[in-house]
Amino acid sequence: DIVMTQSPDSLAVSLGERATINCKSSQSLLSSNRNFLTWYQQKPGQPPKLLIYGASTRESGVPERFSGSGSGRDFTLTITSLQAEDVAVYYCLQTYSAPLTFGGGTKLEIK
Amino acid sequence: EVQLVESGGGLVQPGGSLRLSCAASGFSFSNNWMTWVRRAPGKGLEWVANIKQDGREKNYVDSVKGRFTISRDNTKNSLSLQMNSLRVEDTAVYYCAGGLGFTMSAWGQGTLVTVSS
Numbered sequence: 554d555i556v557m558t559q560s561p562d563s564l565a566v567s568l569g570e571r572a573t574i575n576c577k578s579s580q581s582l583l584s585s586n587r588n589f590l591t592w593y594q595q596k597p598g599q600p601p602k603l604l605i606y607g608a609s610t611r612e613s614g615v616p617e618r619f620s621g622s623g624s625g626r627d628f629t630l631t632i633t634s635l636q637a638e639d640v641a642v643y644y645c646l647q648t649y650s651a652p653l654t655f656g657g658g659t660k661l662e663i664k
Numbered sequence: 665e666v667q668l669v670e671s672g673g674g675l676v677q678p679g680g681s682l683r684l685s686c687a688a689s690g691f692s693f694s695n696n697w698m699t700w701v702r703r704a705p706g707k708g709l710e711w712v713a714n715i716k717q718d719g720r721e722k723n724y725v726d727s728v729k730g731r732f733t734i735s736r737d738n739t740k741n742s743l744s745l746q747m748n749s750l751r752v753e754d755t756a757v758y759y760c761a762g763g764l765g766f767t768m769s770a771w772g773q774g775t776l777v778t779v780s781s
Contacts, residue, residue: 602771
């Protein structure tokens with residue numbers, strides 16, 4: 554099974570500042586020039602929400618301050634100009650092969 | 665509007681069984697992979713199982729293999745998860761989700777399963 558390691562476990566960032574979350578897979582998620590890596594946001598009491606797929610493609614309706622980057626085994630979710638509504642837990646998920654596996658999650662708070 | 669609505673959660677004793685259902689509307693159910701994901705109290709998300717559009721391919725996380733069975737009825741836009749031999753560690757909110765390929769773009773609100781004596 555592919556192991557997904559997220560860092561940090563928690564993060565406190567000031568409003569308007571940048572937040573960066575990292576995700577590393579135990580094997581490459583790159584195939585046919587596509588990275589099988591997605592990012593989700595989960596707020597308390599809500600289901601997860603798809604933010605980014607293919608490592609860098611923003612889902613329709615997701616604000617431009619959310620961006621994904623990386624390839625192969627190393628990936629990053631960046632939130633520029635943090636807003637209060639971005640407080641949540643963020644997860645990476647590999648969709649390269651079953652069983653699909655999530656990272657452990659990063660809890661993002663306001664400093 | 666896309667709606668996925670889970671039902672069937674509840675309290676069950678260890679070793680017991682439960683069947684979860686997910687009703688889809690406003691969603692191209694028969695064209696999408698469907699998935700169950702869970703979140704145990706105080707823990708992160710865990711992918712549980714998925715099923716291909718035609719129901720011929722199913723995948724499970726190791727911890728539920730042989731105990732859980734995922735199924736779908738495309739005529740009723742319905743997804744199910746039969747859970748047998750339930751353990752305390754199966755306690756979680758179970759989410760139904762779906763999307764193109766393995767990427768889950770639509771999610772239900774979840775149903776709580778509590779396994780306790």
